[in-house]
Amino acid sequence: MLSQLPVELIQQILHYADTPSYLQTAYTCRRLFEAAGGSRELVMHHLEETPGSTCLAGPLDTKELFLLLRQRASKLLYGAETRASRTLHIAEGRATDPRACAVTSSGNVNLALAFKGDGIVRTYFTRNGLLFPRKTLRPPYDQPGRIEILRVAFGVDNTVAVLHRFIPEIEANEDAMQHPFVRQALQSPPEPELYLVHYDTGSLEDKLTVYALTDREDYEALSLAMFNKYRFAISWQHVQDRTVHEVALYDAIPDPEAEQNSVACLRYMSTVIADEGGHVPANANPGRRGPASLHPRPWSAVSQLAFNDHDSQLLYYHTGCTLYDHYQSLDNGMVPAVSRLRHNYCWATLTPQMILNFSIGIPFYALHDTRDISANRPVCHWKYLAFGLGKDSPNQWIYPCILMAEARCRAVNCGHIVNLERGRRLVDWKVVARLRGYPEERVSMNSVGCIIAASPDGQRIAVANWKTVSVWSLQPEVLVEENSTGFYPDSWKLRDDLKIIDLDPIVLKLDAVCFKLSFTGREDELLAVTDRGLMYWDIGPTGTGARMTRSLDLDGRGGTWVQSDRLL
Numbered sequence: 001m002l003s004q005l006p007v008e009l010i011q012q013i014l015h016y017a018d019t020p021s022y023l024q025t026a027y028t029c030r031r032l033f034e035a036a037g038g039s040r041e042l043v044m045h046h047l048e049e050t051p052g053s054t055c056l057a058g059p060l061d062t063k064e065l066f067l068l069l070r071q072r073a074s075k076l077l078y079g080a081e082t083r084a085s086r087t088l089h090i091a092e093g094r095a096t097d098p099r100a101c102a103v104t105s106s107g108n109v110n111l112a113l114a115f116k117g118d119g120i121v122r123t124y125f126t127r128n129g130l131l132f133p134r135k136t137l138r139p140p141y142d143q144p145g146r147i148e149i150l151r152v153a154f155g156v157d158n159t160v161a162v163l164h165r166f167i168p169e170i171e172a173n174e175d176a177m178q179h180p181f182v183r184q185a186l187q188s189p190p191e192p193e194l195y196l197v198h199y200d201t202g203s204l205e206d207k208l209t210v211y212a213l214t215d216r217e218d219y220e221a222l223s224l225a226m227f228n229k230y231r232f233a234i235s236w237q238h239v240q241d242r243t244v245h246e247v248a249l250y251d252a253i254p255d256p257e258a259e260q261n262s263v264a265c266l267r268y269m270s271t272v273i274a275d276e277g278g279h280v281p282a283n284a285n286p287g288r289r290g291p292a293s294l295h296p297r298p299w300s301a302v303s304q305l306a307f308n309d310h311d312s313q314l315l316y317y318h319t320g321c322t323l324y325d326h327y328q329s330l331d332n333g334m335v336p337a338v339s340r341l342r343h344n345y346c347w348a349t350l351t352p353q354m355i356l357n358f359s360i361g362i363p364f365y366a367l368h369d370t371r372d373i374s375a376n377r378p379v380c381h382w383k384y385l386a387f388g389l390g391k392d393s394p395n396q397w398i399y400p401c402i403l404m405a406e407a408r409c410r411a412v413n414c415g416h417i418v419n420l421e422r423g424r425r426l427v428d429w430k431v432v433a434r435l436r437g438y439p440e441e442r443v444s445m446n447s448v449g450c451i452i453a454a455s456p457d458g459q460r461i462a463v464a465n466w467k468t469v470s471v472w473s474l475q476p477e478v479l480v481e482e483n484s485t486g487f488y489p490d491s492w493k494l495r496d497d498l499k500i501i502d503l504d505p506i507v508l509k510l511d512a513v514c515f516k517l518s519f520t521g522r523e524d525e526l527l528a529v530t531d532r533g534l535m536y537w538d539i540g541p542t543g544t545g546a547r548m549t550r551s552l553d554l555d556g557r558g559g560t561w562v563q564s565d566r567l568l
Contacts, residue, residue, distance in 0.1 A: 002025070003028070014036055019073065019078065037063065043065045044065065053485075076473045084538060088547075095116045096533055097114045097149065101529045102152040103517075104154045104518060106456075109134045109160070111125070113534065114152055119138075121149060123136075137162055140210055145166055149164050150164055159201065163221055197211075209259070209264050211265075212265070218239055220236070222303050229252065230254065231252070248273070253267045274341055309419070323359040324359075325359070350434070356392060357393065358389065358429065359391070360429060365385040365458035366420055366423060368381070382408070384406070384424075385404055385458065386402070386405070387401075387402060388429065389401075398438065401434050402432055402503075404429065404430050405423065405429045433501040434502050435503055448515065450464065451464040451514060451516070463505075464514040471506050506539070525537070
């Protein structure tokens with residue numbers, strides 16, 4: 001046993017251990033804790049190997065240095081995989097439909113749950129591992145039939161859109177059953193009806209906006225994206241011929257008189273803006289029919305859609321893709337004119353010998369600074385950080401990185417308001433960090449792929465892959481300045497002659513397949529929609545390693561604790 005060795009030998013062994021192992025050993029027992037924190041030389045060695053400010057407030061004794069080391073290690077998530085607390089929320093007797101659920105990181109409603117065989121969507125606000133019920137989203141009509149929830153999406157201002165299929169039931173009394181026409185009608189399957197219902201969850205009044213989607217009975221909805229109740233997009237695929245698929249953009253026609261009612265049925269204009277050939281149909285932009293991009297990859301069905309930069313762009317994800325493959329510019333006019341689909345890529349240098357083709361996500365962090373470069377000529381300097389995947393084409397290796405882009409403009413022309421989505425329009429990106437331990441080494445081939453989430457302040461990047469979630473801790477304000485202050489020690493560099501920082505993750509075992517992932521309003525709280533139910537993870541320093549199961553509050557009477565699987 002290590003604890004039975006002489007203190008001097010224990011400290012010598014801990015000197016050669018990496019810092020996470022050193023701290024984990026220190027917490028094993030009191031003797032090892034005293035040995036680990038009793039040597040100033042040992043503590044200083046690990047403090048120098050741990051990212052942090054190089055300027056201390058003043059002379060500190062050994063105990064204070066050891067405390068400082070533990071505080072820095074906590075921010076870096078050292079040991080978080082063992083102390084992280086997990087709460088699994090389940091609905092007893094019901095199965096969650098993870099593909100139909102929706103989760104977001106902002107707003108007073110950040111979770112919408114749908115269950116198989118249930119036509120009702122329930123919304124919640126999450127905090128400290130608890131779910132607080134908000135509104136129950138019911139269909140706006142009461143008639144015999146079955147409702148199937150297909151997709152749920154969040155829009156701006158705490159709005160929720162629900163796409164569902166309604167299959168009516170034909171009721172007939174015994175006398176009517178004698179009529180041959182009635183018997184024939186009952187024997188024929190009823191025609192399903194597709195509706196999109198928009199709910200305003202931020203209003204005290206239950207006002208609904210309904211759209212009847214016609215001519216789509218033979219199509220399956222793969223994805224729904226909503227900007228607001230007047231604009232949404234759906235990716236469709238034919239049920240029988242899977243090679244037939246397209247993306248349709250819907251623009252509602254406002255009707256002030258109808259919208260005064262509690263339920264408003266609005267008309268809309270539907271435009272196919274991308275078909276199965278990767279073309280922009282002529283009716284979407286007359287005289288501008290063209291291929292999706294110059295990229296030779298076949299155009300497959302779009303599995304996920306997202307509006308970007310308000311509603312000026314539409315992002316396209318394909319099956320198994322972590323980041324969006326293509327994007328399309330949209331016109332805000334009533335008759336939409338769209339650009340050809342463009343491929344999401346840029347070239348960036350990882351090492352002088354390795355220039356990679358990167359797919360880059362929407363930035364998760366921005367830094368704005370205004371300086372007087374010359375007299376009365378203030379200039380605004382913008383810097384953005386984004387997650388990117390570099391691909392080595394010959395062998396399909398993946399290189400996950402954090403990239404930085406910057407732009408300058410005159411202060412009089414700057415709005416001084418952070419818009420992360422617009423930051424992706426920059427074209428020159430530079431690698432500032434590499435994410436080691438990425439769950440996939442090659443291009444994904446599974447149907448779910450990896451799911452990316454960034455914390456509100458950009459200090460955490462989480463990647464879900466099947467049954468695991470990897471989380472990286474980073475200091476965005478340091479990376480965006482390319483570690484100019486020396487916050488990250490030299491041992492953290494990719495190479496001595498480069499400024500690129502290597503970051504290692506912690507790995508959480510879900511024991512369930514993850515379909516949706518998001519941070520809450522806090523840096524150390526994660527929500528994961530899985531095939532077992534909703535999982536809440538607390539990876540912060542207050543975690544106890546508990547594994548709790550709690551029943552969902554479906555009717556406003558409060559959830560109950562079911563069991564505690566483990567407590568470390």
